[in-house]
Amino acid sequence: MLPYIARRLVFAIPTLLAVSIIAFIIIQLPPGDYLTTLMADWASQGGAVEAGTVAAMRERYGLDQPMYFQYYKWMAGILLHGDFGISFELGKPVTELIWSRLGFSLMLSLLTLCFVWAVAIPIGILSAVRQYSISDYTVTFLAFFFLAVPDFLMALGAMYVMSVWFGQSVGGLFSPEYVDAGWSFGKLLDLANHVWLPVIVIGLGSLAALVRIMRANLLDELSKPYVTTARAKGISEFELLIRYPVRLALNPLISTIGWILPAVISGEIIVSVVMSLPTTGPLLLRALLAQDMYLAGSLILLISVLTIIGTLISDILLAMTDPRIRLT
């Protein structure tokens, strides 16, 4: 087991390096740079863009240097000092910006995961056990419906309903009076009051998919001989179900745990933008749009690192449950 993990870790290093280079190149591929955006805004406010000023600012931000040198500077900063660079637009160290938003991202991801599993697994079981019944058809219909509706549309619809019919303040994770307040019981309550809407909106899509997976897996198991044997031995239907087929059907779900980590950073960007959530998604989108190079680069690097770690965790979990994998 240990050599297996060690081998995987060694492979991760060149992967990371390659990813960081590709990320940096991709960020620089679109024409223009951060100053192009800034100067366009300036021009629209009646300003004239002076070539000298732009050149001086480009030099100031180090944008006049060749790409490989910029990459070297960025990487050296990360490896030697843990310094991911400065966000041009927000004038703050990148690490500070990411950390301040990572908490909410993580919270949202975990809550969504809990919600999805808590709802999808029972429904999936029900739908498999009562195959082709009214409830199965209803659940199947709803599952396909929510799978088909784009989540940003669902976000807009949900916010409209909550705002117009129920008069709730939507968007963000807090009411205006709590936004700048320190943590208190009231703020926690306010958070709970707001967080369920994005959780449901983000969760519904994957929930639908999970219901279908659960149903299909379970149906495969239900017809296997060991189920018939167990039933013949007189075990109660419910106990039988939970003890054997459901446990096996859950296996594919466990291997998806690895995907959760990168999704913490990049997941549901559009929903977060539409609902103005203080997560890393909108930060990444804006950094890419404004060509805020070091912020975008660091976020993409972070996503890559988390993807690699996530895959590693999945592999280890699989190796633990299935000895055959360790041998290859």
Added chain:
Amino acid sequence: MGYQRKLRGLVVSTGLMGIFISGLAGVSFAQDYHQAPVLEEQVKAGKLPAVTERLPEHPFVETMVDGVGKYGGTLRTTILANGDQYNLTRTIANELLVRWDPKWSKVEPSLAEKFTASDDATTYTFTLRKGLKWSDGQPFTVDDIMFWYEDVFMNPALSPAKNPTFTVAGKPVKVRKVDEDTVEFKFDAPYGLFLQQLAYGQGHLPVIYPKHYLSQFHEKYNKDGIPALLKANPAAGDWVALFNSKISLTFQPAYWQNLDLPTMNPWVLTVPYADGERVAAKRNPYYWKVDSAGNQLPYIDNVTWAKLDDPQLMALKMTSGEFDFAFRHINNATFKSVLFDGQESGKYRFVDVKDLPANDAAILLNLNSTDPVKKKVFQNKDFRIALSRAINRQEIIDLVYVGQGAPAQVAVQPEHELFNEKEATQYTEYDPAAANAELDKLMPKKDGEGFRLDETGKRFTINFMVADVFGLSYPDVMQMVQQYAKDVGIDIQIRTTDRARLNTMWSANEQDAYIWNCVGGLSEVYTDPRCYMPFQKADIFFAVRWAEWYANPATGEEPPENIKALMAAYDKVNASVTDDDRKARMKEFLSLSADNFLNIGISRPMPKYMMVSKRLKNVVDGIPITGNLWHPAPTLSQWYFDTAK
């Protein structure tokens, strides 16, 4: 009324007389200035000097729209989460030496109490109000302006290129301190438009640099202390970066991230425009304006901006009554019906905004194209006229702009004194037959598909860059134009792109043509004729090489005589001193520009709107806004909530 009379008395009498009279009356005359209750408490607690000491000797007396207001309240508005810094500028900044009156008809004193222009339009003197103070209570004096001039504007590291507002014929202004309250701006060549320029937003430079605060970050004043400051600030590598992180010219993001920066604005920031979920500002206790009853402005205590990532959410929150005011991002045709229906639940009303550019969609053919064949065609005025006549403008307006607009060229708006019917509507009638006849003369040969051939015998194709910006549906407009052009045998290929790519293309002079909106619909045309002639390099690029030549004849490409004549006509506008002369010259210039017919306009814009709470009073209706006229600030300082105490 009584207050007004006493106030006038205060203005004419000396300060000593004032104290004497008030002594007799048994009431302190100083109390004729009033302040907000929150400040009253701070004065009583000894945290703040009395209101008379905070105000200048002669405060700016604001003309009220509805009348004297009431103190208190928080103005709730909204801002895009990123890149929307000019929203802040247009809400709480825009305090200048001289300002445009809210109707945009004349330049009036602001921070300067008086100003004079020399007869040759080269020398301008400004007398500051005595006793002006920055928002931290330190005096605002001529020395601050000199600090900007000597240590920022003339410093090659901080200002590698000189801002064109303060430059004439390539030479920067000379600023001189005359005495403690008087400063003189002197130019080498006549610059009759200087006062107008200074009254626009971009004229803010001399008055945003507080010397007492910023000199600590300047090499000249604090050479020894800077290394320690740099160490504490990881984002800055040298003193220039440090200085630029504390204040930013043109109100770029850094300006709104520094809470320590003293300003002359009605509200000062308390929560920066950075990574939080909102932005907030509170009243400036040293603000230098009063109403006619001597109440210190602003009336409203606080301003808060909810930071949102998406305009859809802005509209939703507006209709659910979470904002008192919004004017950007949701004031276009897309949102109008939703916002109109939401007036009841959102408790707001619509206020007209005269945001009237010269054209909403102008076709800019590159007259300096690097392709010699295309250049020759584009430079042919008859070709441009034929293309203009081939376009069915009314159909575009009906289908794309839901009827909001009128067929027009790039021209001044009908409501303005410079309006000329012929200039606005020449060649706008839809006449494909005439267009075809004209093109048959220019490019008679066609290929098998009916497209015209250029002189080398190849199909003449215009690669048209189209970016979907300003909510003006340019891709839809261009698809229609493409069809009209095809009807007369011109091949237009649409290249959809984004703004950043377009920016790099036009900077490198790589585009054949693109579509953009054109400034210059109202008085800004005097100072910003970029759509009427090859002018500054910003946004409008139909003849960038000629524009370069105009800025500096050593660069660019020498234009033909007709363009030189047009440039000379504008130079005459700039050299004129009196308003009447300037207007006459401008009319000549505009007429000459129309004769040259440099670009093809499609639709004349209609007024836009903003939303304000039904409780808000003193809101200027029909306020003009343009790119360089940064309204509605500073008129917000007189807004008040009718229910506030």
